[in-house]
Amino acid sequence: MIAVERLTVAFGAVYALREVSLRAETGKITAVLGANGAGKTTLLRTISGLVAPQSGTVSLDERVLTRRRPEDIARLGVGHVPEGRGVIAEFTVEENLRLGAIVAKVPLEEGLAQQYEAFPVLGQRRKQHAAKLSGGERQMLAMARALIARPSVLLLDEPSLGLAPLVTAQLMATVAELCATKDLTVVLVEQNASSALRIAHHAVVLNVGSVVADAPAEVVAADERLRQYYLGMVE
Amino acid sequence: MDSFLTSRVVTDVLSGLTNGAIYGLVALSLVLVWRATRVLNFAQGAMPMFATYLGMGLLSYDWPYWVCVGVSLVAAFAIGAVTERVLVRPLYGKPEINPIVVMVGYLIILEAFAAAIWSTTPRSLPAPFSPIDWKLAGQPVGLSPFSLFEVVTALVVMGAIVGLFRFTRIGLQLRASALAPEVSRLLGVRVGRMLTLGWMLSTAVGAVTAILVASNFFTGLTPQLMDGIFAFGFIAAAVGGLDSPVGAVASGIALGVVLQFVGDYLNSNAIILVALGILIVSLMVRPNGLLTRSAARRV
Amino acid sequence: MSAVARRGAVALGGLVVAVALGFALAPRTSDAVAVAAVAAVAAVGGFVGSLPTVRAEHPALARAMLTVVLVDLVVFATAFLSVPTDFNLATGAGMAIVLLGLSFLTGASGQISIGNGAFMGVGAFATAIWANHHATTPIVVTLLISVAVGALFGLLLGLPATRLRGPYLAGMTLAFAVAFPAILSSFNSWTGGDSGLQLPNSVTAPPWLVGLFHAGTPTLTTDTLWLTDVVMVATGVAFFFMANLFASRTGRAMRLVRDNDVAAELVGVALPRTRVIAFVISAAYAALGGALWTLLNNSVSPATYGFALSITILAVIVIGGIGTISGAIIGGVVYAYSTNVIAWFVARTGLNPQGNLASQLNGIIFGALLIVTMMFSPLGIAGTIRHLRQRRALARERR
Numbered sequence: 001m002i003a004v005e006r007l008t009v010a011f012g013a014v015y016a017l018r019e020v021s022l023r024a025e026t027g028k029i030t031a032v033l034g035a036n037g038a039g040k041t042t043l044l045r046t047i048s049g050l051v052a053p054q055s056g057t058v059s060l061d062e063r064v065l066t067r068r069r070p071e072d073i074a075r076l077g078v079g080h081v082p083e084g085r086g087v088i089a090e091f092t093v094e095e096n097l098r099l100g101a102i103v104a105k106v107p108l109e110e111g112l113a114q115q116y117e118a119f120p121v122l123g124q125r126r127k128q129h130a131a132k133l134s135g136g137e138r139q140m141l142a143m144a145r146a147l148i149a150r151p152s153v154l155l156l157d158e159p160s161l162g163l164a165p166l167v168t169a170q171l172m173a174t175v176a177e178l179c180a181t182k183d184l185t186v187v188l189v190e191q192n193a194s195s196a197l198r199i200a201h202h203a204v205v206l207n208v209g210s211v212v213a214d215a216p217a218e219v220v221a222a223d224e225r226l227r228q229y230y231l232g233m234v235e
Numbered sequence: 236m237d238s239f240l241t242s243r244v245v246t247d248v249l250s251g252l253t254n255g256a257i258y259g260l261v262a263l264s265l266v267l268v269w270r271a272t273r274v275l276n277f278a279q280g281a282m283p284m285f286a287t288y289l290g291m292g293l294l295s296y297d298w299p300y301w302v303c304v305g306v307s308l309v310a311a312f313a314i315g316a317v318t319e320r321v322l323v324r325p326l327y328g329k330p331e332i333n334p335i336v337v338m339v340g341y342l343i344i345l346e347a348f349a350a351a352i353w354s355t356t357p358r359s360l361p362a363p364f365s366p367i368d369w370k371l372a373g374q375p376v377g378l379s380p381f382s383l384f385e386v387v388t389a390l391v392v393m394g395a396i397v398g399l400f401r402f403t404r405i406g407l408q409l410r411a412s413a414l415a416p417e418v419s420r421l422l423g424v425r426v427g428r429m430l431t432l433g434w435m436l437s438t439a440v441g442a443v444t445a446i447l448v449a450s451n452f453f454t455g456l457t458p459q460l461m462d463g464i465f466a467f468g469f470i471a472a473a474v475g476g477l478d479s480p481v482g483a484v485a486s487g488i489a490l491g492v493v494l495q496f497v498g499d500y501l502n503s504n505a506i507i508l509v510a511l512g513i514l515i516v517s518l519m520v521r522p523n524g525l526l527t528r529s530a531a532r533r534v
Numbered sequence: 535m536s537a538v539a540r541r542g543a544v545a546l547g548g549l550v551v552a553v554a555l556g557f558a559l560a561p562r563t564s565d566a567v568a569v570a571a572v573a574a575v576a577a578v579g580g581f582v583g584s585l586p587t588v589r590a591e592h593p594a595l596a597r598a599m600l601t602v603v604l605v606d607l608v609v610f611a612t613a614f615l616s617v618p619t620d621f622n623l624a625t626g627a628g629m630a631i632v633l634l635g636l637s638f639l640t641g642a643s644g645q646i647s648i649g650n651g652a653f654m655g656v657g658a659f660a661t662a663i664w665a666n667h668h669a670t671t672p673i674v675v676t677l678l679i680s681v682a683v684g685a686l687f688g689l690l691l692g693l694p695a696t697r698l699r700g701p702y703l704a705g706m707t708l709a710f711a712v713a714f715p716a717i718l719s720s721f722n723s724w725t726g727g728d729s730g731l732q733l734p735n736s737v738t739a740p741p742w743l744v745g746l747f748h749a750g751t752p753t754l755t756t757d758t759l760w761l762t763d764v765v766m767v768a769t770g771v772a773f774f775f776m777a778n779l780f781a782s783r784t785g786r787a788m789r790l791v792r793d794n795d796v797a798a799e800l801v802g803v804a805l806p807r808t809r810v811i812a813f814v815i816s817a818a819y820a821a822l823g824g825a826l827w828t829l830l831n832n833s834v835s836p837a838t839y840g841f842a843l844s845i846t847i848l849a850v851i852v853i854g855g856i857g858t859i860s861g862a863i864i865g866g867v868v869y870a871y872s873t874n875v876i877a878w879f880v881a882r883t884g885l886n887p888q889g890n891l892a893s894q895l896n897g898i899i900f901g902a903l904l905i906v907t908m909m910f911s912p913l914g915i916a917g918t919i920r921h922l923r924q925r926r927a928l929a930r931e932r933r
Contacts, residue, residue: 048421074423086418088411099411102404103423149423275701277648277708325909332646333908335704336852339648340904343845347897351890462841466712469705477701504720507713514709518694518702 001026002047002153002185007056009042009209016042018209019056024153024202029179029186031200031217033193033231038206040189041083044155047187048080049073060153075103079146083157087138087145089131093122096130100145115144136167140174147178153185154178160192168192172199193231197221205230246377247495253382255491256389257444261461261468262475262483263393264440269477270413271433273331274323277338279468280461281345282318283441286311287449287456288353290442291360300363307442315438319431349458357455360446385447392443393484396436400480409433466507467494470514537586545581549573564746572610579603597777605770609763613747617758621830624765626870628826631772633851633862633869635819638776641857642785643812649691649707650820650847652714655839657684657821661828662731663724669734673764677825684821685814692813711844718836730835737761737829765826772822777859784811820847849900852907855916864915872896 002024009017017039024030032040045051047058049070058065065073074080088096094112101111116123119140125133130141139159146154156175160168176199179186190196197203203220205213213226220226261279268276276282290307294300322341326334364384368375400406411419412429419426441461448464449456467490475486490510497509556569582588583599612620636650647653660680664671671679691710698706718725725731739760747756779785787808828834850869855861876895877887885892911918 050417050420070417070420071423071425074421080421082418082421086415086421088415088418090414091411095407098404099407099419099424100422102408145422269701275705277704322905330644330912331701332640332644332704332856333912335646335648335701336848336856337905337908339845339848340852340901340908342901343849343897343904344901347894347901351894351898354890463712466709470709473702473705502720504716507709507716508720511709511713514706515691515694518698518706 001061002187003059004043004047005057005059007043007046007058008054009039009046009051010054015209017046017053020206020209020211021056022204022211022214024185024187026152026185027179027183028201029176029188029199031193031196031203032187032189032206033191033196033203033220034206035230035232036191037208038230039209040206041157042209043206044080044082044157044187044189047073047155048078074149077150077152078155079149079151079153080155081139081142081146081157081159083161085138085142087130087133087141089129092127092129093133093141094126096141096145097122097126097148100148102149104149106150111148111150115148118147119144135162136164136171139163139171143174147182151184153187156186156188158189158191160190160195168195172196175199193227243499246375247499248492249377250382251492251495252488253378253385253491254495255488256386257448257464257487258467258471258491259484259487260389260392260440260444260447261464262472262487263396263480264437264444265468265472266477266480266483267396267433267437267440269472270480271409271430271437272319272323272327272413274326274334274338275469275477276437277335277465278318278341278345279437279441280445280465281342281349281458282314282438283311283445284456284458284460285345285349286314286438286442287445287460288349291358291446291449291456292353294360300361304446307446308439311438311442312435315435316431318438319434323434324430346458353458355458357457358449359455360450362450366451381450388443388447392440393480396440397480399436405432463507467510470510473514474517541581541584545577548580549577552576568746569610572606575606576603579606593781594778598774601770601774601777605766608766612759612762612766617755620758620762622870622874624762624830625827626866627765627769628823628830629847629850629869630823630862630866631769631826632820632823632847633854633865634772634776634859635816635823636847636851637854637856637858637862637865638779638819639812639816642780643809645809645812646704646848647707647813647816648704648848649709649711649714649844650816651839651841651844652707652711653684653687653817653820654824654827654843654847655714655718655836656687656817656824657681658824658828658834658839659718659725659731660684660821661825662726662733662834665733666731673737673829677768677822680825681818681822684824685818687821688814688817689810692810692817708844711841715836715840718839725836728836730833730837732833733828736832737764761830765830768822768826772819773859776819779815780859784808846900849904851914853900853903853914855914855918856912858913858916858920860919861914861916872900 004020004022007017007020008015020039020043022030022032032043034040042051046053047065049065049068049072053066056066060076060078063076065076065078068076088099091099097112097115098108101108104111116126121137122141122144125137130138133141143154143156143159159171159175163171172195175186175188178184188196188200197217197220200217203213203215203217204211205220205226207230212230213220213223215223264283265276265279268274268279287307289310290305291303293303293306298306318341322337323334326337362381364380366379366381368377368379370376398406400410408419408424409429409432411422411424412426413433416426419429444464445456445461448454449460454460468487471487471490472483474490475482475484477483490513493513494506494510498506501509552573553566553570556566556573560566560569579599579602583596583603585596588599589596612623615623632650632654636647640646657680660683661676664676664679691706694703694706719727737757737760739756743760744753744756747759824839827838846869850865850872851861853868854863854865873896876899880887880892880895885895907914911921913920
């Protein structure tokens with residue numbers, strides 16, 4: 001479980017997050033929604049230690065993550081698939097996965113075999129440079145690279161960005177399945193609110209750095225006001 | 236009697252390979268640091284020079300040769316690590332001339348300290364193998380046991396570095412840290428340590444080079460030992476591409492051979508002029524090096 | 535009282551006092567006339583240059599007047615200094631010109647050169663070679679030819695700079711500095727090999743100057759004085775041009791290139807051309823400095839223009855303040871007097887002056903200053919002074 005308590009982040013005079021609190025339960029998908037600039041990416045970057053908060057804390061189960069370095073947070077079992085996927089284009093598919101397995105406790109071959117089984121397309125292209133992959137394949141690779149370390153938390157930043165609707169739907173199904181079978185805590189940041197709400201258990205809506213809604217996914221999905229003003233979902 | 240092996244061409248190629256191996260090693264050490272930290276290290280010659288004084292200086296206390304070599308390498312690792320942590324780390328993200336100036340300042344200090352401690356008089360280092368050319372029918376062939384040792388050492392070091400990068404976990408992390416530091420940190424790679432390690436490796440490669448250069452009968456060990464060699468190494472690295480270890484080594488060797496012919500058929504002054512010309516022309520044709528895939532500069 | 539009247543009164547008053555003092559104290563009428571001339575130039579230049587309308591509407595004229603006054607006063611001062619002091623000053627002034635070029639290169643384009651000692655050598659040898667083949671050419675023409683040769687070399691090396699980023703260019707200039715001695719010895723018959731060249735006839739003081747000081751007997755002192763003043767005037771001209779360049783459209787375009795070359799390209803700065811121009815100007819300035827050194831020394835030696843000089847040039851401009859005009863002046867002074875200061879320091883601490891440490895102190899101090907400057911105050915002494923003044927101005931405002 002990830003617990004965020006009264007988190008405030010500022011870049012100079014500009015506040016990116018103001019007193020944000022939320023909980024992402026173990027084995028559940030928590031969607032973080034909101035418009036561009038709402039502070040979603042900053043939230044994930046603060047959880048994984050890339051951004052230092054002004055005040056507030058982030059904790060994983062009973063452990064406080066705040067003020068730890070990103071590499072140490074990763075080693076505590078937080079997998080972060082960054083915005084734009086962060087696949088290393090100069091590396092082959094397998095090299096990307098090997099890099100993800102640096103902190104894994106299981107043997108490399110076992111981890112690779114598992115990921116190739118979960119994402120067969122990666123297995124077929126293991127010797128290819130990641131630069132040659134399609135957008136959807138890159139997203140698979142980025143997720144597989146995070147999962148190979150067997151994290152207990154998976155932070156996903158805009159996984160649907162730039163993907164076709166069909167590919168997005170497949171991706172969301174994969175996320176839902178992973179969460180259910182591996183008892184993973186998933187924090188899913190999305191602008192594409194409708195596809196995120198379809199698989200999420202819980203949803204938090206951010207607006208200009210503040211939480212405006214924090215409720216079960218179906219409640220958020222049914223709230224007309226939220227849909228119109230913050231999620232840009234107009235029928 | 237003139238045999239093929241003692242002909243002028245073959246002799247030139249063989250001596251050129253020896254010099255080229257040295258240029259390639261210097262180029263390789265520059266590339267290691269450039270890839271990891273985007274710093275062109277102008278003290279790349281001076282740091283190993285200092286390490287070599289520290290290690291090989293023990294010869295005068297009757298330490299065995301190979302132990303002194305080992306101490307030099309350890310000293311190089313230490314100098315590389317301390318330099319990265321203390322001098323280079325505060326410079327990341329600063330305008331690109333800042334690291335250039337700081338490393339030039341470091342070069343001045345290291346050479347001045349070396350001269351203050353050990354004086355500017357050249358110290359001759361014993362060559363571990365005979366530096367006298369093998370002879371064929373009374374004619375020197377352009378290759379001595381020592382120069383063969385130089386070439387082999389260079390190849391082994393290059394092979395070891397390339398192997399380290401390609402096939403090991405550490406190598407994977409070194410490359411990832413250079414290419415995508417933030418993503419690497421998210422995956423648990425200790426990027427700071429990797430950058431330090433890059434500088435350590437680079438300085439150690441430099442120390443091997445400095446020992447080889449200083450063992451040459453004609454030069455000996457001096458504080459300015461690496462100034463000229465650095466220029467050739469930089470030319471090799473720039474021509475081959477500062478991002479490509481293999482390119483740097485290959486162009487170093489090619490440069491050595493070409494310049495040997497220039498020196499033999501023209502004169503010794505022409506060597507550096509031709510090298511400068513090669514640099515200018517190649518940079519005009521391919522600013523990112525002849526042997527790298529050209530990548531658009533990120534906006 | 536209006537601003538014009540006030541300044542006029544100050545200028546006139548100063549002139550009267552100077553002339554009166556000159557006629558009262560100077561031993562001979564000719565000396566007093568010289569004092570009066572210097573004072574008149576200073577008064578007129580200072581008056582015109584400080585007028586608010588001139589400063590606002592004709593900044594170039596104001597800068598010219600300021601330069602005239604400064605050179606006028608320095609030239610006057612050199613007459614009262616010892617020969618070694620004059621020589622040191624002139625050497626420092628020649629260096630200041632070189633630094634000015636390098637400062638412009640970095641300040642305006644964000645590039646850096648580690649090879650300006652070699653460009654200096656180009657100018658130094660061009661002067662000596664020309665003088666040896668055409669002994670009758672006037673000094674000014676010889677200097678201009680040397681500057682042109684320097685610019686040509688700058689163009690040759692600067693052409694790749696159109697496409698290069700900082701470290702590549704820096705490395706290339708370093709290679710040039712390392713190669714320069716070989717270039718010199720490749721053209722042995724022209725450059726005189728290891729021993730260098732002597733000027734065929736040394737620059738001598740004109741009769742009126744000799745007459746002014748020694749009633750008709752030319753001596754070494756008047757020659758040194760004359761040379762010093764020639765260098766000072768050249769330095770003044772160089773500074774005047776540079777000050778205008780910094781303020782000009784080109785200068786602004788170059789600063790844009792330095793701050794953000796992508797943005798500069800978007801707003802239509804001809805990026806490659808701007809870079810090359812900056813590089814050529816810095817080479818030309820270096821050549822002028824070297825040419826003046828040749829005149830000063832009456833000879834040129836290849837040993838002067840080795841790699842070490844290039845490094846020293848970089849060190850003093852960074853310490854003075856790279857990218858600023860005042861930094862070049864400070865750097866010139868640092869260069870001229872660092873040897874004396876360090877010798878004094880060595881004498882005070884009781885180090886063996888012939889020992890290893892004492893002889894390397896120069897390098898240790900320069901290297902350390904270079905690193906410390908870049909880490910803590912990248913604009914050097916000039917930047918630190920500017921920063922302190924701004925802080926004081928701010929504090930005054932708050933009060």
